[in-house]
Amino acid sequence: MATTADPLKPQPAPSRGAGRKPVRRAARRISAWSLGALVVAALIALPIVAVVAQVFVPSGGAWSHLASTVLPLYLRNSLMLVVLTVALASAMGVGAGWLIAGFEFRGRGVLQWALMLPMTVPGYVIAYVYYEQLTFAGPVQSTLREIFGWGRRDYWFPDIASLPGAAMMLALVLYPYVYLLTRAAFATQSLHLIEAARALGQSSRGAFFRVALPMARPAIVAGAAFVAMETLADFGTVQHLGVQTLTSGIFRTWFARGEPVAAAQLAAMLIGFVALALVLERLLRGSRRYVGDPAGKSASAAARHPLSGWRALIVMALCAFPIVAGFLFPAGDLLRRAIEVGDPMWGERFLAFALNSLWLAGLAALVLLSLGLFLGYARRLDGGPLVRAALGVAGIGYAMPGAVIAVGVLLPLAWADRTLDAWMRASFDISTGLLLTGSYVGLIFAYSVRFLSISLNTIEASLQRIPPSLDDAARGLGSGPGRTLATVHFPLLRGGLLSAAIFIFADVMKELPATLIVRPFNLDTLAIRTYRLASDGRLDEASTSALLIVALGIIPVILLSRAMDRPGAH
Template sequence: MTRNQGPVRPIPIPRTPPPRRPRPTAWTALALVVAAVVALPIVTVVGRVFVPSEGVWPHLVATVLPLYLSNTLTLVAGVSTLAVVIGVTTGWLVAAYEFPGRRVFEWALMLPLAMPAYVIAYVYFDRLSFWGPVQTGLRQAFGWGRGDYWFPQVASLPGAVVLLALVLYPYVYLLARAAFLGQSQHLMEAARALGHSRASAFRRVALPMAWPAIAAGAAFVAMETLADYGAVVHLGVQTLTTGIFRTWFARGAPVAAAQLSALLVLFVLTAFLLERVIRGNRRFAGDAGGRAAALVRVRLGPGTAALAAGACALPVALGFVFPAAELVRLAIIAGDPMWGPRFVVLATNSLKMAAGAAALLVGIAVFLGHARRLQGGPAIGAAMQAASLGYAMPGAVIAVGVLIPLAAFDNALDALMRARFGVSTGLVLTGTIAALMFAYVVRYLAVALKTVEAALARIPRSMDEAARTLGTGPAGLLVRVHVPLLRRGMLTAAIFVFADVMKELPATLIVRPFNFDTLAIRTYRLASDGRLEEAATAALMIVAVGILPVILLSRALNR
């Protein structure tokens, strides 16, 4: 017999402590400093709201501000509505139907993204204005005089709405098409089983499910419309953006210009809030049974297929093919009288600024993304969100926010040097390449940061833990592990930033050094003087560079 030993007590097994997260306080602190510096121009603009403007602001309120506001609101509403109509229609056609040319339209519908808004405005104004070849040909053919016929005015608010929508609808098309492709065929079949036609199923099922993506695309369109300067000023439409330029340069009132910029920031935030309200808390679940069935395309008959192909071809033809063909024709026939050393200087300036901004922004994005991965938290997350707001701000607002603190620093440094050493330092930062590069960093950090963070998220955390187990520190983890795995994402981010900086206009116009011109500024100046033939070569180079991110987007969406 064995003696009763009592209840058996389990032997306690020591728990393996979870791997301790490193405490890279230096990385976090430096990341917060970088984010704060990038957010400084936006904070500066908002902080100038309550600064006295020496009577300029009341004068603006009593004279031109109502016109600025009404034109801006009408422009944003019109462009967003038209872009949604074009983007949703074409996105649904290429996602849900099979017709001749569909595979071509999948990527061709994104080509207008490569066409800067100010370039398309120059081309259509040159072709369709009263002294353009179209109206001149009509008068000669029918013997008409000035008041004998009606012709739509390109240089007008409706003209600006149409032209901006032609180059901005791809934002809605991209997101709407992706949302439609992600929907399940089972849901459409269920709607058809309940007696709905395919058109009714689209209205009641597919469209509501894609509404969050459509609202996000419309918000992008609204922000780009608010940011535009070259197109609206060429078409004679007075908006808040053109008012900032006039108030700063014509009136010499930087405080009032900053207050107009703060009002424009309010418009941008309103666009964000409207997108959130419209989108609401919609959440849509896929099939409960597992992998959702892909949306099956319906083959259209000859007549409807021709209508679908025409609906997809029209925005591509008007938004890219026609203006690009006109630029090629002008460049070949007229030529560029400045082709040679001067043009090489302009192209070199643009390429240097775009390449430098791409390299700098990718480096900052990799550093910030790595710091956030090492030690997340609400503080660094909020700081990076604030630093990313620059992409939602118009270039004119960024320029005003950059120049005000830099000018204050230069004046303070000059006063100090005069008082201490009797030497005037002049402008150290204002009106320099460094100031322009800072404006690009503020404007486009979000582009690089989102792309790099998306690539960084695909790196498993187990690699980080393995590197730490082998004694690799935070710096070694970045250089030896993350950077080699991020090369493709870094290249993608660099291409996007490069193309954006090449066609950037308002911030470059305000912040650039004296006598420092780029291809975008040359195109703007010559086209504003009615010399589109001479500007065609520079515009074509900007468009050619803009096609690179379009190709990347198309390949990514197809994958």
């Protein structure tokens, strides 16, 4: 036994040492693409980390003053605003999604894409329009007093400058996100279950509440979570209507009171609310999945219940209400004001505002497309847990309010400016001043943190449609990752890149809080111009810039509607 075992002893040793260890080291080695993805994710997460770190910084009594005076009001208003907005937006979005997906009636083809139009109107713009129309001195109440001879105390009229008013304004422009998700969910549900419910005697209402609605719960929860996060992020609407929330409190604490540490601590609390919304969304959605319809879009169309007569008129009216209230009325009012009065700086000065917006939106789209393409391709090359975690961190900024991101961006940039200035003074007796704070670099950085998720998700979805065999073929021909991306993937990604660029462009055009805080000195955009004029009660003059923002936002809505109408889009 000893003589047979001795020759075998050396054989396993080379296989464990020389044969296997190099392979393990090669498998664990981080590639340049993966390392770059980690660096980008770290930079994107830096503003959020900077805000959270401020919780442990002494505020010199400012925080205790906020906690004993206005903080309870901020918390109560923020919570109530989210609850009311989510309830209203979900009611409109789910109702419209079911009516469009489940019934066939005259005008349905127009209504199904027109229901997305209110998403082109920024929340602060619709608040400006309705405030001017519905206040005591506005045309609606003035007309009522003239017709009926009422005095101030002779009638009751809902106050638009209130928390319920702000919730209604936000719901009118945010419901399309719930509508889009639920419409897709209803259109892809198993037709056999819906038909079985009707065959068992269920009415259309019963089939909706007992079958369709429970099956669409994941989509409803996801849409509601998005509405909640956008509501927490809103600044212009609540500011104009006088509703004090955490977001408006951040602005007031930073700029009016000059307490950046306390403002950052408020922002950290707001991050906690956003994180809670994300956790609740995950818990409520759980592991549920949509039940797809293998028959496709044509079968979904065949399953729609035909309506005619007064029933069709009621459904048309229900679908038309959010379109009229959320788009046609505010857009028509802005158009009238722009024609009658308009911006007094129309001409060279107004052109400067528009060019600033176009320049920032175009530059942000270019940067975000580059980052999204790099990160998406890094995941395609290395789909390991480290890279997946990095991409998860890179996409978290979209769930954060612009005000929080702005505060988080300013904190590290101000530290870098102070550090560089101190070193230059000590070494060369030269003051560098503020190089990064209040610069285009800081503003584009804030946009990157806020909107990278749009670029990343769109590009990843496009990359998933490219078969891996193309990568293998290019690699077999001697092409490296960079060359494969440039010559093989990039031409196939043009459609996805264009869609991502358009949506980023539209979002940056509307973005207000981050632009207002981080922008370079004396830089005005269309959003800032609209906010300043409307805040001063000059809506007639603000109508021109507001209308242009709405007009530019229609482009991505048209593209999105066309994409959803393609076969298999649902």
